[in-house]
Amino acid sequence: RHCTDIICCVIFIVVILGYIALGIVAWVHGDPRKVIYPTDSYGQFCGQRGTLNENKTILFYFNILKCASPVVLINLQCPTTQLCVSKCPDRFATYIDVQASYRYRPDQWNYFRQFCKPGFNNPRKSIAQVLRDEDCPSMIIPSRPFLKRCFPDFSTKNGVLTVANQTTFKDGRGKTRNVTDLREAANGINNVLDARSVGMKIFEDYAISWYWILIGLFIAMMLSLLFLVLLRFTAGVLFWIFIFGVIGIIGYGIWHCYWEYDHLKGIPGSDLTVYDIGFQTDFKVYLQLRQTWLAFMIILCGVEVIIILMLIFLRNRIRIAIALLKEGSRAIGYIMSTLFYPIVTFLLIAICISYWAVTAVFLATSGEPVYKVMANQTLCKYANLTCDPETFNTTNVTKLCPGAQCTFAFYGGESLYHKYIFIFQLANAFVFLWLVNFAIALGQCTLAGAFASYYWAYRKPADIPLWPLFSSFGRAIRYHTGSLAFGALILAIVQLIRVILEYLDHKLKGTQNSFTRFLLCCLKCCFWCLEKFLKFINRNAYIMIAIYGKNFCTSAKEAFFLLMRNVVRVAVLDKVTDFLLFLGKILVAGGVGVLAFFFFTQRIPVFAQEVPMLNYYWVPLLTVIIGSYLVAHGFFSVYAMCVDTLFLCFCEDLERNDGSTAKPYFMSASLHRILGKKKLSSKKA
DSSP, X not given: OOOOOHXXXXXXXXXXXXXXXXXXXXXXXXXXXXXXXXXXXXXXXXXXXXXXXXXXXXXXXXXXXXXXXXXXXXXXXXXXXXXXXXXXXXXXXXXHHHXXXXXXXXXXXXXXXXXXXXXXXXXXXXXXXXXXXXXXOSEEOOEEEETTEEEEOEEEETTEEEETTBSEEEOSSSOEEEGGGGTTTTTTHHHHHHHHXXXXXXXXXXXXXXXXXXXXHHXXXXXXXXXXXXXXXXXXXXXXXXXXXXXXXXXXXXXXXXXXHHHTTTOTTTTOOHHHHOOOSOGGGGGGOHHHHHXXXXXXXXXXXXXXXXXXXSHHHHXXXXXXXXXXXXXXXXXXXXXXXXXXXXXXXXXXXXXHHHHHHHHHTOOEEEEEEEOSOTTOTXXXXXXXXXXXXXXXXXXXXXXXXXXXXXXEOXXXXXXXXXXXXXXXXXXXXXXXXXXXXXXXXXXHXXXXXHXXXXXXXXXXXXXXXXXXXXXXXXXXXXXXXXXXXXXXXXXXXXXXXXXXXXHTTTOOOXXXXXXXXXHHHHHHHHHHHXXXXXXXXXXXXHHHOOOHHHHHHHHHHHHHHXXXXXXXXXXXXXXXXXXXXXXXXXXXXHHHHHHHTTOOGGGGGGOOOOSOTXXXXXXXXXXXXXXXXXXXXHHHHHHHHHHHHHHHHHHHOOSSSSSOOOSOHHHHHHHTOSOOOTTTO
């Protein structure tokens, strides 16, 4: 063996180093606190330790009526003063009422002023000046914190929307308004809060049932192993039972169609044709026609004949497919360590996802605070222009636009780094896709090398190399990193294009241009098909790389033409394998799911006292079912890779060898008998 696709290997290593550098730069400039903590109008974090806002963890909005939706609030784009507070208001109050009662009710002012700007303590200041300078809110309403922000405490009473059991409130500007005016500013908050309550109950269910969930997943793992072992003996039986079951069901359908056809004989109107009655929305009308049942019977007869003819002409290829399935089960039995290799792939992908997510967050929070002029007057020419809060009071903006303020708007910047953050995010996504596909390719090549060492052993298991899985992993890393990176690169490019197309489709959903939508739909379909084709080619190319150690392009070409020369065998093997593995996944997930259902609903008397008290029994039940399916999928993916590898080795064996002493077959005795060869090589005897 020698190193393959060295140029791509070097590029891959350079890209990884660049990716690490990108992460370091993002970590230097980024600040995740911008995501964790809300930011007030001065660009300060609420609840940050070591600051004046350490005990003020919640963001309060002076006039929430100016906010169009919760999305605007979360993105800090609400055009009103935002202040960090220690708690949300729990009562209705207005600045006018508090000012009027200040002399004999100072406690009301002391409560109200905690929602004013820090240091403001002048209740005698006129309401017009207070609102102009935004020293205090004109009103406060009962609120509760959500996403560390104060939202109106909505509730529904007799179908009427209320806040603290009131349907009206004073806006502090001399008007009485209905609480429905707050609906747009806090649209959907009640539903989200209800979802939060459900989320807490689900979390509680997980907390008290996690060990039973793990037991269920362990049972799924054991059942998956048992199914793979039993495939050596039951693959043929399961397949033929299914095939004859399908033939029997179709045969019953033919008989039933004939019975209905004969039963309708002589009934008035049954001899009409479909053309005579035209299109009917009630499809039961068509079932009253003899012509309908005759058509069904002809279609089912055609399907039955096709299936029987396929079984007759493809019987030998089906026997080969079943024999390869049994051989795959035998190979896994000799190399049991391969069943646990998906854990390595899972860990590598988890590392890639974590690095990508952290880097994306740091890139998204890399901006510096940007301040803009916020003016109450719509005709102010300085509105929405950037400003410097330290020098703002020395400018003439406040004179031309009374009440204008220099407030925090968002995080951004004008430097070269900040201008290309979007490009960096695209690069982050692209390298992430490349690394994930490389991790998958490494797993496929490693497994293929281990199973190929089994097939090409003269005497099984005596001639199987020691530690075949680790040896294959070492060869893949040492010699074929470039080839695996090349295949992963091609796939990553197509996947990135698909992501961009999905993004464009999302952005153009509201457009009325039918041609644009049609073109995007066609492009998405084409690139989906291209991705599926490339995954198929890459998978078989990695198998050829593991066997012969050639570069990616040569391996892909040889694998493709080898499969095309055996296209019927490929189709038969693929469908037989897909059916049996799908059946196995359903059996494992369904069996464990039924067992979990009886357990969590206390229908197993022996374990009735052990069942935890749950809010929703379906939470651990669905987790066990989905988890069992994923566990079975992980084990069966190894089995599918084993069968694909053995099939390519089998095809190569047939083309390169003739069964003579000089060129003996490496296939098993069962495959040899199916092919009808007279005798095995003496080395195989």
